[in-house]
Amino acid sequence: MLSLFQNIIIRRTMLCLCAAVILWGGCGISDITAAQGSGLPVVNNSRVDSYSSSADIGAARKELYEQMSAATGIPWFRFAAVDQYERTIAKKSKPDSPATTRLTGITITPAVWSGPLNPNQGDTSPASISFFGGFGRDGSGDGLADPENDADVLYSVANHLLQYGDSANDFSIAIWEYYHNGRAAQRINQFAKLFEHFGRLDLSGNAFPLPLGNLYSYRSTWGTGRSWGGARIHEGTDLFAPQGMTVRSTCYGIVETKGWNRYGGWRIGIRDIENRYHYYAHLAGYDKSVSRGDIVTPGQTIGWVGSSGYGNPGTQGKFPPHLHYGIYRDRGIIEWAFDPYPLLKQWENKEYKALKNKKKVH
Structure with a gap:
């Protein structure tokens, strides 16, 4: 996740750091045993290597979200949305890095x-972390605020969200304040809406974009040249159809855009x-x-094949009817x-195979 303290780090001087270190050393913060900030119930933690299938991992994740929801009052799908966003933008691990054992993919930098x-960027003491304005909290009840513990991470996220309120608008503001990235806020809100609507994490089904049959044709046209509107490559596949x-x-x-595009019509x-x-x-x-x-x-009708594009709104017929289908990550x-x-x-x-199996059953 992006740093909540990015601007603070830039503005603070080494003098402030030295003063904080001296103060910390003199006060013996590591011996403080004050209770966690909100006093909310704790949540049990799990390991991903405890499960034998992706379905089991998904069920365990959802259980963890629901436990944290019961403990904090924050809807489970908001935790799921933040976690899903983090996992979809995560960089590939280095070949020599150990495999993670965490259920969730939310990562928070040491700072x-x-x-x-x-001064201790590996600090796991809730008291000293709180003293230095850190994000970490103890959500598992073991007396540690461990960034590799899923319960601690989710409880820390909850602590941040609760500072802004519990409405959908409050959630959007809290996400913006965390990431300072409009794209991240949009994606997380979209994911939350999807999880809330379907009530589950597994939304993996797909469908072919045209009704199956022999009326369409397509081949790989990725990277071929395009000249209208300037030199560019073809970023997709053209499916020619009536x-x-x-x-x-x-x-x-979730429908993110709809309307005219001078290239795509x-x-x-x-x-x-x-x-x-x-x-x-x-x-x-x-x-x-x-x-x-x-x-x-998947399979829901969204429109019809045409030949719109390459001009002002309403331009038609500059090429044969076809669907241009592209996909971006x-x-x-x-x-x-x-x-x-x-x-x-x-x-x-896959769709052809499903149809054949359906005919065999009947």
Whole structure:
């Protein structure tokens, strides 16, 4: 997570640090045994290596969120949303780094956890961490504030959120104050909305963007050149189909953008729970039931194949009707496109297989 104290660290001088160290040494903070700030019930901690499957891990995560919700009054899906955002933007571990045993992916830097002026950046004493204005709290009841303990991390997040209130707007403000990043605040609110709506963590189902059949054709066109509007590459796959063919959502997600784009014409953008942005362009029109902020499911109609784009709003017919489908991944600061063709083939084949199995049953 981004530092809550970024500006403070920049402004503070070494003189303040020295004064704090002297004060800390003289007062014997490590011997203080004051109670935790809010006195809320504690939550048990678990290890990810205690479970044999991803389903079990997901169930354990949700149980942890619900326990923390019961302890703090913060809805479970808000903890889930923060954790999901952290895990979707996490950098790949180095090959020689040990595998994490934590259930959650929320990481807090030592300067934030222990306090920017704390001389012990590995501090786990709740009292001294609190003295130095650190983020860390003891949520497991073991007397330590451990940044590698899921219960402690979630309780610390809860402590931050509770300072702002319990409404949805308060939650948005608290997230902004933590990350100081509008993109992060938007994503976490989107994830919270999805988790709250479906009531579960597993939102992994997908669908092919067009109805299965022999009326469409596509191949990998990733990276081919485009000249209209300036030199650029093709960031997606073109699925050629008859004008007006149904276009479907490929995922569980939330409609993030809808409207005209001079390149993509009438287009819709949908954000899924893995922080991937699904881009559907050159549409002939939209399903009237789909608006920005709405939640969609795999296979749901969102619009129809067209030939809009390459000009001002309403421009049509500069190319054959087709669906341009692109997919982008958010890494916190930037969002980058990747080739959707392998996923499209995977979703198409999986859907064909499901249809065959359904016919066998009947």
